[in-house]
Amino acid sequence: LRVFSGLETWRSPNFFYPVKGVLGYSDAFFINGLVHSSFRKLGMDQFHAYLTTLITFAFAGYFGLCFLLRKFLKLPHFLCILGGILFVISNQAYMICISSHPQLLVFWLTPLMCVLFFSYMCNSNRLHIKGWISGGLFSVILPLICFSSFYTGWFFILISSVLLAVFFCFTYFDFSKRISITKFEMEGRLKIDLHRFFNETMKFLSAHRFQLFFFSFLLMCMFAPFFITYIPVKGEGRRFSEIIPMLPQLGDFINVGYHNLIWGDMLKAIFPDLNVRPYYWELWNGFPWLMLTIFSITLCFSVFRTDTETEQVNSNKKIENDKINYKKIINCLGITIVLFILLLIKVDKFSMWWMVFKFVPGGDAIRAVFRIALLLSLPVIIIVMIAMRNLWFRCAKIQNLTVKVFFQALFGLLCAILICEQFNKAPYGNLSRSHEIRVLNQFPPPPEDIQTFFFSDPINPKDPWEFHQIDAMLIAQKYNIPTIHGYSGLWPPDWPLTKRINDADYIFSVNSWLRANNLEKGVYSLNGRGKEWGEKHEFNDNVAAYSFGKTIEFSQKMNSEKYLSGGWHHCEQWGRWTAGEKSRLLLRLEEKPANDIVMTAEVTPFINEKHPVQKVLISVNDEDAGEYLFDIKKPATTLSVHIPHTWISSTNIIDIEITLPDACSPKELGLSDDARVLGLGFRTIKFTLKQP
Numbered sequence: 001l002r003v004f005s006g007l008e009t010w011r012s013p014n015f016f017y018p019v020k021g022v023l024g025y026s027d028a029f030f031i032n033g034l035v036h037s038s039f040r041k042l043g044m045d046q047f048h049a050y051l052t053t054l055i056t057f058a059f060a061g062y063f064g065l066c067f068l069l070r071k072f073l074k075l076p077h078f079l080c081i082l083g084g085i086l087f088v089i090s091n092q093a094y095m096i097c098i099s100s101h102p103q104l105l106v107f108w109l110t111p112l113m114c115v116l117f118f119s120y121m122c123n124s125n126r127l128h129i130k131g132w133i134s135g136g137l138f139s140v141i142l143p144l145i146c147f148s149s150f151y152t153g154w155f156f157i158l159i160s161s162v163l164l165a166v167f168f169c170f171t172y173f174d175f176s177k178r179i180s181i182t183k184f185e186m187e188g189r190l191k192i193d194l195h196r197f198f199n200e201t202m203k204f205l206s207a208h209r210f211q212l213f214f215f216s217f218l219l220m221c222m223f224a225p226f227f228i229t230y231i232p233v234k235g236e237g238r239r240f241s242e243i244i245p246m247l248p249q250l251g252d253f254i255n256v257g258y259h260n261l262i263w264g265d266m267l268k269a270i271f272p273d274l275n276v277r278p279y280y281w282e283l284w285n286g287f288p289w290l291m292l293t294i295f296s297i298t299l300c301f302s303v304f305r306t307d308t309e310t311e312q313v314n315s316n317k318k319i320e321n322d323k324i325n326y327k328k329i330i331n332c333l334g335i336t337i338v339l340f341i342l343l344l345i346k347v348d349k350f351s352m353w354w355m356v357f358k359f360v361p362g363g364d365a366i367r368a369v370f371r372i373a374l375l376l377s378l379p380v381i382i383i384v385m386i387a388m389r390n391l392w393f394r395c396a397k398i399q400n401l402t403v404k405v406f407f408q409a410l411f412g413l414l415c416a417i418l419i420c421e422q423f424n425k426a427p428y429g430n431l432s433r434s435h436e437i438r439v440l441n442q443f444p445p446p447p448e449d450i451q452t453f454f455f456s457d458p459i460n461p462k463d464p465w466e467f468h469q470i471d472a473m474l475i476a477q478k479y480n481i482p483t484i485h486g487y488s489g490l491w492p493p494d495w496p497l498t499k500r501i502n503d504a505d506y507i508f509s510v511n512s513w514l515r516a517n518n519l520e521k522g523v524y525s526l527n528g529r530g531k532e533w534g535e536k537h538e539f540n541d542n543v544a545a546y547s548f549g550k551t552i553e554f555s556q557k558m559n560s561e562k563y564l565s566g567g568w569h570h571c572e573q574w575g576r577w578t579a580g581e582k583s584r585l586l587l588r589l590e591e592k593p594a595n596d597i598v599m600t601a602e603v604t605p606f607i608n609e610k611h612p613v614q615k616v617l618i619s620v621n622d623e624d625a626g627e628y629l630f631d632i633k634k635p636a637t638t639l640s641v642h643i644p645h646t647w648i649s650s651t652n653i654i655d656i657e658i659t660l661p662d663a664c665s666p667k668e669l670g671l672s673d674d675a676r677v678l679g680l681g682f683r684t685i686k687f688t689l690k691q692p
Helices: 030-041 046-071 077-088 091-098 102-122 129-148 150-172 183-207 209-233 240-246 250-254 264-270 289-304 326-344 353-359 369-396 401-420 433-441 465-479 506-516 557-563
Strands: 452-457 523-527 532-536 551-553 582-589 597-605 613-620 623-631 638-643 653-659 680-689
Touching (some): 030 046, 030 129, 091 102, 091 369, 102 129, 102 150, 102 369, 129 209, 240 369, 289 401, 452 465, 506 582, 551 557, 557 582, 582 680, 613 638, 623 638
Antiparallel strands (some): 597 638, 613 623, 613 653
């Protein structure tokens, strides 16, 4: 709504100010935003509009799956309704909601994508208008799903690709006849199958070339906003070591969480330590036990059943034009799911997901891998509904009325348990709409000359740091003013506010960001608890004071943090590395120097056999203080810089900029998976007056 009103540019919302293109550090929520904006236009506040948006997506998922099951799988109406309910209230969807990842709920649009795909395949004749509409809508909505939620779009494309590969194998390669034949015969049949597959594929592509070219062109045009947003901020990708803790073990596929209504207590009794693991909340995405049991039994019977008879839509009436090979559907969907289970399973620190991470484009951007279970729930539900259909028709064939009623009652009980096992006892959400609106309305309008703001005191000091960031973002939106605060899965390089507002070094982190981005005018603080705007922020009073002869220890965070002004990695036990090609130090001398100053630093240059030289350029208060060269042939661990006293202004500020044109990462050199850009490691630094 703010973008369409001209209040913000679509790639640069008003947080992480003044960085441009910060939308690339987050999911864009594009489809969510379109629906949400519509409800805001109708007069709803942001909280009501948010809930109504989720309800809208839920209805889309329900009706989408009902239509898919009825139109293309010809299932009975009551099973279509049951499948739609299971999909919307699935245990995975609930866990995603309580984990505060609502962007993933665009997965409720995946049945619609399946409907559009099958509709195109059924009407792919170039003269058939339904085929053009279905293919066109598919080409438009898929990029928008990726733009709204990268995880959802990427998982959908990956699962669909594997499913199509499995489908082609079952369609063009007859595995049932290859058990008892010789190797020579097998090779001959394989060549024939490959030849048939190639010919039919080329025939289809040739017959639909203009249509497919149009869809491809439309697809790339719709992907343009996605690429424009995310490619400029794409970094080195994640390390596989970040992903390992979030990969499931075999038992996690039944891990429905301790709050599950039916299975939670039993799960806790069998596996009492599930919630002591790192990122345990990302491993709650297992399948309810009855659903998983029906899926497993159905798949085993289908795969190992020897008959290949095609199932009929109706057991009493044979409709020649509506034959559906349920066995093939179960086999294709089921084997696809099993393949993903094998890819995901972690044994110790090993997982075959490494192949996806390494070789599939975009795989190194996915950290919470087990969220893929959200999309795998769709094929699981489809298989379970086909199994329930087969069971229902078998019950209908029973002649004995008493036995028939008994099995139909048992069937109803199974349906009830399938629904109940999706429910959870844990509360959903902990926000009070009335409280949030009341708090936001207590803040007065900002000063007229404000350029940006930051919290000097949080609304609730007990909240975690991300709550502080979100509070600032809500106020920024309310009054249409930018804030240096922000929250996302990733954040801009060198953004230092990943800490609580009441931490001792918070104000120094604020100052370092303001100076690094030349924000010296119109900066105001906001007292969250007092609900009032502070005075215009002044810098000099907040620059850390330094007395000559004091040693700054970079291995002790509280000693060095206050002097840092951007371009530094996190503190380590030995010291601290510079980050990127520029780093800054900022301090205020307690007294005006009468003589020149000598800066002496104990350093560790990032040099090795593959990177033998590190050049360092130093400037002090925008004056060139010299160039220094660290060479592996002449190792040195001391850096000494002469600073004339005439460079120090009346403010007694020393602003040191360290430029490292040769900085690089160990990953670039093939030394490790460490993607941090390193140049010079600082252990200590000290400023002394030069003797006359």
